[in-house]
Amino acid sequence: MFTLPVSKLNDLFAAVASTRKLYLPVDDEASGHAEYKVWHEGVTLSNALNTARSAKDFFFPQTENLVDFKMEGKTIEVIDTRTESEDFVVFGVRACDARSFDILDRVFLAEPVDSYYKNRREHGVIVTLACTRPEETCFCTVFGIDPTNPAGDVSGWIAGENLYLSANTEKGEAFLSSVSKLLAESDDEAVKAQQAEVKEILKKLPLGSLDLTPFKPENLLKLFDSKRWKDLSEACLGCGSCTFVCPTCQCYDIRDFDTGHGIKRYRCWDSCMYSDFTRMAHGNPRLTQVERFRQRFMHKLVYYPSNNEGIYSCVGCGRCLAKCPISMNIAKVIKALGEEA
Amino acid sequence: MQVKETNEFKPKIVAFCCNWCSYAGADLAGTNRLQYPADVKIIRVPCSCRVNPMFILRAFQRGADGVILCGCHPGDCHYTTGNYYTRRRMTLLFSMLDYLGIEKERTRVEWVSAAEGAKFAATMNDFVATVTKLGENKRLEDLRCKAK
Amino acid sequence: MQSEMIKRAKELLASGEVARVVGWKAGEFDYDITPGVFTTAEELDSAFLYNDLCEANLSKYMIAQSRKEGKTLVFLKPCDTYSFSQLLKEHRILRENVYVIGVPCDGKVDVDTVKATGLTGICSMTSDGETVTVKTLYGDSTMSKADAMSERCINCKSKKHVVYDELLGEEGDVVADNHRFDMVEKIEAMTPDERFEFWRNELSRCIRCNACRNVCPACSCEKCVFDNEQSGAFNKGASDSFEENMFHIIRAFHVAGRCTDCGECSRVCPQNIPLHLLNRKFIKDINELYGEYQAGENADERAPLNTFTTEDVEPSIVYERGGKQ
Numbered sequence: 100m101f102t103l104p105v106s107k108l109n110d111l112f113a114a115v116a117s118t119r120k121l122y123l124p125v126d127d128e129a130s131g132h133a134e135y136k137v138w139h140e141g142v143t144l145s146n147a148l149n150t151a152r153s154a155k156d157f158f159f160p161q162t163e164n165l166v167d168f169k170m171e172g173k174t175i176e177v178i179d180t181r182t183e184s185e186d187f188v189v190f191g192v193r194a195c196d197a198r199s200f201d202i203l204d205r206v207f208l209a210e211p212v213d214s215y216y217k218n219r220r221e222h223g224v225i226v227t228l229a230c231t232r233p234e235e236t237c238f239c240t241v242f243g244i245d246p247t248n249p250a251g252d253v254s255g256w257i258a259g260e261n262l263y264l265s266a267n268t269e270k271g272e273a274f275l276s277s278v279s280k281l282l283a284e285s286d287d288e289a290v291k292a293q294q295a296e297v298k299e300i301l302k303k304l305p306l307g308s309l310d311l312t313p314f315k316p317e318n319l320l321k322l323f324d325s326k327r328w329k330d331l332s333e334a335c336l337g338c339g340s341c342t343f344v345c346p347t348c349q350c351y352d353i354r355d356f357d358t359g360h361g362i363k364r365y366r367c368w369d370s371c372m373y374s375d376f377t378r379m380a381h382g383n384p385r386l387t388q389v390e391r392f393r394q395r396f397m398h399k400l401v402y403y404p405s406n407n408e409g410i411y412s413c414v415g416c417g418r419c420l421a422k423c424p425i426s427m428n429i430a431k432v433i434k435a436l437g438e439e440a
Numbered sequence: 441m442q443v444k445e446t447n448e449f450k451p452k453i454v455a456f457c458c459n460w461c462s463y464a465g466a467d468l469a470g471t472n473r474l475q476y477p478a479d480v481k482i483i484r485v486p487c488s489c490r491v492n493p494m495f496i497l498r499a500f501q502r503g504a505d506g507v508i509l510c511g512c513h514p515g516d517c518h519y520t521t522g523n524y525y526t527r528r529r530m531t532l533l534f535s536m537l538d539y540l541g542i543e544k545e546r547t548r549v550e551w552v553s554a555a556e557g558a559k560f561a562a563t564m565n566d567f568v569a570t571v572t573k574l575g576e577n578k579r580l581e582d583l584r585c586k587a588k
Numbered sequence: 589m590q591s592e593m594i595k596r597a598k599e600l601l602a603s604g605e606v607a608r609v610v611g612w613k614a615g616e617f618d619y620d621i622t623p624g625v626f627t628t629a630e631e632l633d634s635a636f637l638y639n640d641l642c643e644a645n646l647s648k649y650m651i652a653q654s655r656k657e658g659k660t661l662v663f664l665k666p667c668d669t670y671s672f673s674q675l676l677k678e679h680r681i682l683r684e685n686v687y688v689i690g691v692p693c694d695g696k697v698d699v700d701t702v703k704a705t706g707l708t709g710i711c712s713m714t715s716d717g718e719t720v721t722v723k724t725l726y727g728d729s730t731m732s733k734a735d736a737m738s739e740r741c742i743n744c745k746s747k748k749h750v751v752y753d754e755l756l757g758e759e760g761d762v763v764a765d766n767h768r769f770d771m772v773e774k775i776e777a778m779t780p781d782e783r784f785e786f787w788r789n790e791l792s793r794c795i796r797c798n799a800c801r802n803v804c805p806a807c808s809c810e811k812c813v814f815d816n817e818q819s820g821a822f823n824k825g826a827s828d829s830f831e832e833n834m835f836h837i838i839r840a841f842h843v844a845g846r847c848t849d850c851g852e853c854s855r856v857c858p859q860n861i862p863l864h865l866l867n868r869k870f871i872k873d874i875n876e877l878y879g880e881y882q883a884g885e886n887a888d889e890r891a892p893l894n895t896f897t898t899e900d901v902e903p904s905i906v907y908e909r910g911g912k913q
Contacts, residue, residue, distance in 0.1 A: 129789055130860040131704050148708065151859065152795065161795065162825040235617060235711045235725060303725055305616065305711055334623040334649070338799040340858045352824055358585045359502055367825030370797075375815060424799050424856035425644060426620035493841050494813070494821055497834050514898065524896035527903060532844055532873055532893075534906040536837060539775065539869050541784025549903040579784055582830035 100265045101275060102285035105257060112138050112190070114278050120187040122157065124150045135189065144191060148234055149416065153346030154196040155203060157189055158219045161343070161368050165215070165353065168362040181215070184222040188274065191228045194249035195239045195416035199346035200225065201250075202414070205407050206349050224274045226264070227251035229290075231297055236417030238306035238430060244414060246301070247294040258293040261285075306415075309433050316405040323397060327435045332392035334425045339370030341419035341428070342395065347412045350376070371395045396432045451505035451571040453480045455564065456495065458488045460518035461553045462510030468557030476564035487511065488549075489522035493533045496547065500580040506546045506571035510560070513551040523551070542579045545570050589691065590638040592756055593663060596689060597636070598629045600661055606687050607658030610649055612642040618713045619699040623649060638663065640715035640733065643696045645852050647672035648805040654682040662686060665693040666760060669749045670848035670884030671805035676751070677887050678846070680808050690752035692760065698738035698855070705731065740851030740864065743768040750885055768849065772868050791832045793859040796825050800853035800863050806843035806883075813838070840866035845874060845893040848884040877901055 103111055115121045121138040124145040133147035135154065167178040200220075207216035227249035230237075239246055248254065252271035256263040263285060266272045275282065301307060314322070342348040352369040355362050369376055371394045374383060385391045403412035413429055420428045457463040463484050469476065485491055488511025499507045509530060511523040530549045538544040548567055552560045593611070600606045613624030614637045623644050626632050645668045653660040664672055669690060675681045697715050702722060709725030720736040722729050734742070745768060747760025775783055801807045801814075813819045814835060826832045840847075840863070849871060853863040874881050874892045878900070881892050 127793075130793055131700075132860065134793075162827045232708060232726070235709050300725060330625065333625050336799065336802040336856075338802040338856075339797040340795075340799045340856075343795045343797045344858055354822075354824070356584060356827070360585075363584055365827060367827070369824065373798075373815075373824075420620070422858040424803050424852075426615050426622050428620075430616065431622075494834075494838060497837065498820065501830055501834070514900075521896065524898070524900065525893070527900050528878070528893055528896055531877065531901060531903040531905060532870060533837075533841060534903050535873050536841065536866070536869060538780070538906055539783065539866075540787045540833065540837070541778075541780045541782070542833075543780065544906050580830060580833060582828060584828065 100263055100285050100287050100290070101279075101282035103262045103264070103282055105260050105262055107281060108144065108262060111262075111278060111281055112142075113140070114281060115188050115190075118186075118277065120185060121190060122187065123190040138190075148230060148232055148237075149193050149196075149418070151418075151422075152344060153199065153416065153418065154189060154192050154225075155199055155346050155349075157187070157223055158200070158216055159203060159207070159349065159351075159368075162365055163215060163367075165364045165366055168364065170361070181218075184218045186222045186224070188224045188226060190226045191255075192225050192249070192251055193230055193416070194227060194244050194246040195237075195414040196346050197225060197227045197250040198239070198242070198244050198414045199416075202347045202403075202407075202410065202412050203349055205410070224253070224270050225251035226253040226255055226271075226274070229254070229256045229293070229297070231257070231293065233297075233300060233304060234417060234421075235305055236420040237304055237415060238309055238417065239415035240301055240304070240307050241309045241311060242411055242413060242415050247297045256290045256293060258289040261289065263287070263290050306417075306430050309430060310437050311400070311411065311433065313437050314400040314404070314411070314433070315409075316401065319397075319401050319405065322401055322436060323393070325436055325439055327439055328389050328393045331427065331432055331435055332389045335372070335388050335392050335427060336424055337372050337374065337388050337391065338424065339368075339372055340422045340424060342370040342372060343368055344418040344422050346414055346416055346418070347399070371398070396429060399429065400433070449572060449575055450477075450479050451568060451574075451576075452503055453477075453506045453508065453564075453568055453571060454499040454504040455480050455482045456485050456488070456491045456507070456509045457482050457552075458490075458511040458518075458523075459484055459486050461512035461516065461551075462488075462560065464554035465510070465552040465556050465560040468554065469561040470557075472557050474557055474561035476561040477568045479568060480564050487517065487519050487522040488526040489517075489519075489529075491526070493529070496533065497580065500546075500577055501582040502585055503577075503581075505574070505577040506548075506567060508548045508550060508563070508567050510550050510552045510563070513553055516553065537580075543574055545574055546577060546580075589757060590636070593638050593689070593691060594632050594636050596754075596756065597626070597632055597661060600687065601627070601629065601632075605659060606661040608653070608656070608660050609636075610646050610653055610660060610662040612637045612644065612646075612663075617711055619697075619702075619710065625653070638691060640695075640697045640717065640720075641699075641713065643698065643738075643855060645671055645803075645805060645850050647675060648803070648808070650681045650686055651675065651808055654685040656685075659685050659687050661689065663689050663691050664749070664752070665691060666747045666749050667693070667745070667848070667850050669751050670746070670882070671850050672884075673751045673887055674846055674848055674884035675805055675808065677884075677891075678808070688752045688754070690749035690755040690759075692757035693747065695733065695737045695741035695744060697733060697736040698741070700855075700860070701738050702731070702736050705735070738851070738855065740849075740854070743770075745849060745882075751887075769868060769872050771862070771865055772872050775865065775869075787833075788829065790861050791836055792829065793861055794826060794832050794836070795859060796823070796832075796835065797858060799856040799858060800861075801839055803852045803856045804843060804847075805850065805852070806846045806848070807839070809842075836863070836866060839863075840870060843867060844870035845881070845891040846883050847871065848882070877905070 124133040125136040126145045132151035133145035169176040207213040230246035399412040517523045597609045609626040712723040743766045746762045847867045
């Protein structure tokens with residue numbers, strides 16, 4: 100384990116930013132939120148627990164151009180507009196978002212591999228930061244995530260006056276050696292003490308005891324046919340807030356944009372809450388908001404785990420709890436369906 | 441004849457003209473051989489009131505540097521009252537664009553009758569001059585639509 | 589008030605006058621209240637809630653609920669009744685299928701406003717009308733209710749119900765001296781460059797989740813132009829600054845003259861974009877140019893964009909008035 104005084108954080112950021120882009124959570128005055136921003140001299144790390152938008156944007160941006168077409172007469176030219184990706188570092192990712200990359204990897208890196216996503220994954224180094232002040236909306240522990248011991252290429256802790264770093268991957272080792280001049284070797288006493296302290300707080304989390312046992316593949320039909328979906332979804336506005344702030348929602352739509360002198364084929368995030376989601380020639384297979392609402396939670400809690408060795412497609416980051424306009428959320432769904440089971 | 445190449449900025453102007461007055465006014469300007477810049481592209485609409493805010497915004501998206509809307513004089517609308525609605529609608533839209541910090545001089549409404557060929561030419565000359573001075577539309581542009 | 593409301597709702601359900609009740613449902617942390625439909629007395633007893641934290645405007649739900657079998661009882665706060673009345677005017681709600689009970693409101697506590705004071709880990713939040721008591725994972729604190737209210741409630745425009753079948757509690761008055769246009773004036777006084785900078789900073793945060801549109805009682809089109817592939821403006825994710833501007837200008841314009849300024853758009857925005865400042869600009873312009881108008885207040889009056897006078901100002905007035913250059 101390596102260490103660096105917090106007072107020297109700026110030197111670390113400057114050293115990293117001199118070779119590649121460095122993103123980190125920064126307080127945004129206008130919104131009152133923290134958001135990932137590019138570091139430059141004068142930018143300071145936010146103290147907020149988490150960013151309003153998740154970190155999935157780095158690998159799976161909201162909109163991205165896939166390919167251009169140019170037509171001339173009867174010939175169509177297909178132009179790959181991708182430019183060589185640059186290396187980048189994301190600093191300060193929390194344990195929940197770090198887990199979300201594993202969940203996205205299982206979708207985008209499975210055959211057929213999504214080369215756009217893969218490219219970004221290969222060029223990004225994730226430096227995580229352990230949580231010290233969880234929110235009431237946090238329930239990552241339910242999914243077996245330890246917020247005091249986050250994953251990522253490099254795990255980080257800020258304890259007292261020091262930052263502690265420990266590499267988990269080859270990429271992480273390379274990252275640490277690139278800034279080794281600033282780091283000193285250290286034991287993990289301070290980290291262990293902090294972990295013990297935060298674990299006491301975690302015990303008090305109101306959503307820490309959500310019971311996931313009913314959500315297993317065998318119960319698929321029973322859960323699907325539950326009578327609760329109707330009243331749970333009754334007030335749903337059909338907006339996409341929950342899906343767009345979610346670190347694990349990975350559905351997208353591919354569209355063509357006519358620029359007047361060619362076509363840009365782009366993809367953008369899609370939401371199962373929308374009426375045109377997975378629309379086919381005959382229309383949307385999910386006719387009302389009840390089915391659309393059910394799709395989101397069944398996907399996270401039943402379909403995805405059925406296909407991925409029981410891993411749930413939720414990391415308990417709590418963003419959807421904080422952002423839903425009508426305060427309906429996965430925690431309420433888990434409780435309501437659990438009562439029934 | 442030699443065509444002189446210049447780097448001078450030539451604005452793209454979209455002019456929505458109502459079928460009954462302003463389009464005829466543009467016609468008259470043409471038959472009277474009144475000069476106005478060729479940068480003005482006219483789109484004929486049945487009534488100025490056919491133009492909704494989306495038309496204006498999409499013209500900017502597609503590369504226009506200025507958008508002007510011409511209709512019959514208030515009181516002379518072929519459909520009796522269409523241009524009165526235009527007047528309220530565009531006043532509010534232009535005010536909103538201004539509120540967003542988008543140059544208000546890039547948008548204009550002008551009443552041009554079928555007999556006012558001279559007014560049509562003069563209006564266009566003036567509008568083109570105004571927009572030329574402002575330069576390229578940057579605040580309401582869609583980079584994807586910019587031709588390479 | 590809550591027990592009175594539950595009592596009336598039970599009576600109306602029992603007599604068969606109404607088939608269901610639309611109200612607010614308790615959540616996990618006091619502040620995460622969900623709009624809900626209740627059909628039995630037991631449901632009302634277990635989850636129905638009305639307190640200083642019930643922020644949601646229930647009027648838009650009546651578009652769908654009023655098309656169900658039997659009458660629906662809905663509880664509306666004063667500002668919700670303006671939205672409801674506007675929806676009636678637009679023939680979106682079947683009035684004969686709705687039983688409206690007006691309930692008083694003296695401002696709602698907003699969890700985002702409380703969080704903005706720096707409190708984290710809020711597990712419980714209660715208000716006694718004067719003081720808000722907040723219990724967090726990291727200790728308890730209190731604040732005055734005025735400090736816990738969002739801007740829309742601080743600058744409340746009316747405590748009067750414009751439509752109801754029955755009223756619980758005291759009727760209030762229109763608040764004439766509110767300061768709801770102060771921020772609009774501040775923006776108007778900026779230079780165009782400052783204004784552009786201000787709005788770019790705000791609108792660039794938009795994630796196009798459509799929450800502002802879907803919650804808006806004035807946005808009740810069966811198919812939105814942005815969801816319509818044939819419209820030429822189909823847009824599911826803003827690709828660039830143009831599409832961000834376009835969505836927000838058109839959204840605000842389409843509700844101009846119909847927006848009652850209920851403030852739901854800004855409340856639900858996950859990115860805290862002050863969307864109400866776009867709507868209020870239109871309201872302010874309409875008031876100044878075409879005479880004072882409050883959408884939803886009067887069911888017989890024509891909306892300002894559906895009418896005209898021959899003496900209306902010319903659009904060129906925009907070049908002449910307001911703001912620094």
